[in-house]
Amino acid sequence: MTTVHVPVSAPYDVEIGPGLLAGLGAKARALCPRAVRYLLVTDDAVGPLWAQKAADSLNAAGLTGAVYTLPHGEASKTADSLLKLLNFAADQHLTRTDLFLALGGGMAGDLTGLAAAVFLRGVAYIQIPTTLLAAVDSSVGGKTAVDLPAGKNLMGAFWQPKYVLCDTDALATLPEDIFTAGCAEVIKTAVLFDEELFELLSADGKGFDRESVIARCVAWKRDVVAEDERDTGRRALLNLGHTLGHAVEACSNFTLSHGESVAVGLAVICRACAERGICGPDVPYRVDALLEKFGLPTRTDIPLDALMEKMLSDKKRTGGTINLIVPEWIGSCRVLPMDTGEVYDFMREGL
Numbered sequence: 001m002t003t004v005h006v007p008v009s010a011p012y013d014v015e016i017g018p019g020l021l022a023g024l025g026a027k028a029r030a031l032c033p034r035a036v037r038y039l040l041v042t043d044d045a046v047g048p049l050w051a052q053k054a055a056d057s058l059n060a061a062g063l064t065g066a067v068y069t070l071p072h073g074e075a076s077k078t079a080d081s082l083l084k085l086l087n088f089a090a091d092q093h094l095t096r097t098d099l100f101l102a103l104g105g106g107m108a109g110d111l112t113g114l115a116a117a118v119f120l121r122g123v124a125y126i127q128i129p130t131t132l133l134a135a136v137d138s139s140v141g142g143k144t145a146v147d148l149p150a151g152k153n154l155m156g157a158f159w160q161p162k163y164v165l166c167d168t169d170a171l172a173t174l175p176e177d178i179f180t181a182g183c184a185e186v187i188k189t190a191v192l193f194d195e196e197l198f199e200l201l202s203a204d205g206k207g208f209d210r211e212s213v214i215a216r217c218v219a220w221k222r223d224v225v226a227e228d229e230r231d232t233g234r235r236a237l238l239n240l241g242h243t244l245g246h247a248v249e250a251c252s253n254f255t256l257s258h259g260e261s262v263a264v265g266l267a268v269i270c271r272a273c274a275e276r277g278i279c280g281p282d283v284p285y286r287v288d289a290l291l292e293k294f295g296l297p298t299r300t301d302i303p304l305d306a307l308m309e310k311m312l313s314d315k316k317r318t319g320g321t322i323n324l325i326v327p328e329w330i331g332s333c334r335v336l337p338m339d340t341g342e343v344y345d346f347m348r349e350g351l
């Protein structure tokens with residue numbers, strides 16, 4: 001097992017390794033000694049595989065509670081789902097010292113985190129990511145949200161989990177396409193911070209060692225989040241590939257996954273940056289090659305006008321400026337504020 005400590009305002013550990021789910025109840029008891037009841041939120045793809053094991057562990061530790069199952073996928077990450085979940089928690093008579101748990105991918109984690117942030121003005125929650133994407137990104141750092149019709153993650157809060165348990169056994173049951181999508185966030189981390197990781201992924205492909213690579217990505221994210229918990233500065237780096245990626249995801253009506261969309265966003269920004277001399281031509285060449293090795297897309301045929309409309313409603317925009325994250329070389333990126341009027345031409349150069 002590998003532990004990554006996250007030293008934010010309410011510090012917590014991320015534990016990564018095989019077989020950890022069996023110890024969930026003991027961990028929950030130790031971290032939340034006043035908790036009596038729990039609400040375990042999951043989806044209909046993950047729940048049948050892992051919810052009973054999680055509930056058994058919680059029950060064996062003397063907690064009682066309920067499992068709440070949502071349809072899997074981004075379509076469940078809505079304000080309507082949030083309200084239904086909160087009403088369910090109220091019907092279950094959860095109190096302020098009780099515990100929410102999110103078992104699943106980004107949808108379950110983001111939605112449950114937001115429910116925990118607002119239920120009774122804030123209760124503890126534990127993240128149990130079962131997808132690679134959630135393990136390396138969304139379960140760590142306390143960003144919680146649901147989507148609004150105007151865009152992704154437009155309603156949310158910062159609310160740090162009490163603990164993140166990443167049982168790598170759960171990754172073994174992931175459908176191939178969902179694992180592949182998560183690899184996009186791993187590749188993003190490598191481009192941002194870690195050329196050695198980039199080389200390791202180039203050599204090992206999808207056979208990379210799960211525990212050590214997840215721990216390495218979480219440690220990079222921890223460093224950024226510890227420095228900029230509320231996303232007012234350096235944390236923006238984590239959005240590499242996401243400004244265009246979110247637009248691709250929305251314009252595809254979520255037929256492209258978050259990870260696939262980020263892959264496209266990452267590839268486009270690297271090509272555009274090479275065109276402008278912000279990075280060398282080796283960067284898009286190597287990034288495209290690695291994404292393709294992982295079976296991830298590097299291009300989209302969605303018209304740029306449609307993508308621009310979505311990008312302009314993205315919350316990362318400040319006034320007339322979009323803060324783009326641009327690579328300088330593999331392992332080093334920076335924020336480049338760009339007038340919205342210029343973004344069209346810039347993106348066109350990378351498409």
Ligand code: GLY
Binds near residue numbers: 231
């Ligand atoms: N997923 C980006 C962040 O946590 O800031």
